[in-house]
Amino acid sequence: MNLIEIERVETISKEDFYTLYVKKQKPLVIEKLTQDWPAYEKWNLNYIKSVAGEKTVPLYDDRPVSHKDGFNQAHTQMKMADYIDLLQSKPTNYRIFLYELMKEVPLLQQDFKWPNIGLRLVKQLPMLFFGGENSKVFMHYDIDYSNILHFHFHGTKQCMLFDPQQTPYLYKVPHALIAREDIDFDAPDFEKFPALQNAKGYITHLKHGEMLYMPEGYWHYMKYQSAGFSMSLRAFPRRIPNLSKAFYNVFIMRYFDVMMRKLKGQAWIDYKNAKAMKNSSK
Numbered sequence: 001m002n003l004i005e006i007e008r009v010e011t012i013s014k015e016d017f018y019t020l021y022v023k024k025q026k027p028l029v030i031e032k033l034t035q036d037w038p039a040y041e042k043w044n045l046n047y048i049k050s051v052a053g054e055k056t057v058p059l060y061d062d063r064p065v066s067h068k069d070g071f072n073q074a075h076t077q078m079k080m081a082d083y084i085d086l087l088q089s090k091p092t093n094y095r096i097f098l099y100e101l102m103k104e105v106p107l108l109q110q111d112f113k114w115p116n117i118g119l120r121l122v123k124q125l126p127m128l129f130f131g132g133e134n135s136k137v138f139m140h141y142d143i144d145y146s147n148i149l150h151f152h153f154h155g156t157k158q159c160m161l162f163d164p165q166q167t168p169y170l171y172k173v174p175h176a177l178i179a180r181e182d183i184d185f186d187a188p189d190f191e192k193f194p195a196l197q198n199a200k201g202y203i204t205h206l207k208h209g210e211m212l213y214m215p216e217g218y219w220h221y222m223k224y225q226s227a228g229f230s231m232s233l234r235a236f237p238r239r240i241p242n243l244s245k246a247f248y249n250v251f252i253m254r255y256f257d258v259m260m261r262k263l264k265g266q267a268w269i270d271y272k273n274a275k276a277m278k279n280s281s282k
Helices: 014-022 038-042 045-052 080-089 106-111 164-169 194-198 240-264 266-281
Strands: 002-005 028-030 056-059 076-079 095-099 127-131 136-140 147-153 157-162 200-206 211-214 219-224 228-235
Touching (some): 038 106, 045 080, 045 106, 045 228, 056 095, 076 080, 080 127, 157 164, 164 266, 194 266, 240 266
Parallel strands (some): 002 200
Antiparallel strands (some): 056 076, 095 127, 127 228, 136 219, 147 228, 157 200, 157 219
16 A cells, blocks of 8 residues: 555654644654653553453454444453453454553553643543454544544554545445455455555554554554554544534434444445445545
8 A cells, every 4th residue: 555654753842743743633653752651661461461350351353343233342351361361372353442441450540641742631541452463453533533642562563544635545434433344454455445546644563662643533554463552642633623523423423323223234234335335436
């Protein structure tokens, strides 16, 4: 695909970060933002197992969306200790997605610092994400159009981004936040999905302690190159049109989609996938 490396800096002032990246809505990797956090030294899978091993956690895999699923409904669950044993023993598709582990384990709240980086961050407890080697997070954008600071720990994670202007080429599923799930963004089939050849995006590979800034509404596809976990901090969208889109997604779109799944069943999912093909083929 037509991808360029995301810019990287070791450190940056909050003035430069806001002026050069937030205002311009450009992604950036900051390599050393977390090096004064306790998490930088402490956070690895064994540490998480030691402090949260008894917690029961929701797990997701890469099965296609079904009309039987609720919005962001987990596929199974297990003890965190058992899940980390699985991550460390072999590749697995099971992931933890948008999990408030810090609410369950308050001790973890002492390990990070709210960065003074020029964004007015939402001071809710951060969400955590876990994945096994080669597990993938399908191409999507966030429901609230937030500016996201995404921190990675333990291992390496590939991140592919597309700005919202690339949406026509990405086979977006209507009434949803995802691209078609049968697209392999690591090795796309351009005969089946020719519009992808027109999409221009970004790529990077996050290592332990590095932070990726994702501007509001950016599409992102994540692949865990080794077992690891990440944390996200968020700031509300700055642009008024994106605030209105966030409101629509949160309070109208997702409820409409759930209703249509109940009324139409799998025919609704099939219709949306066919509409995605038709729209991007234009």
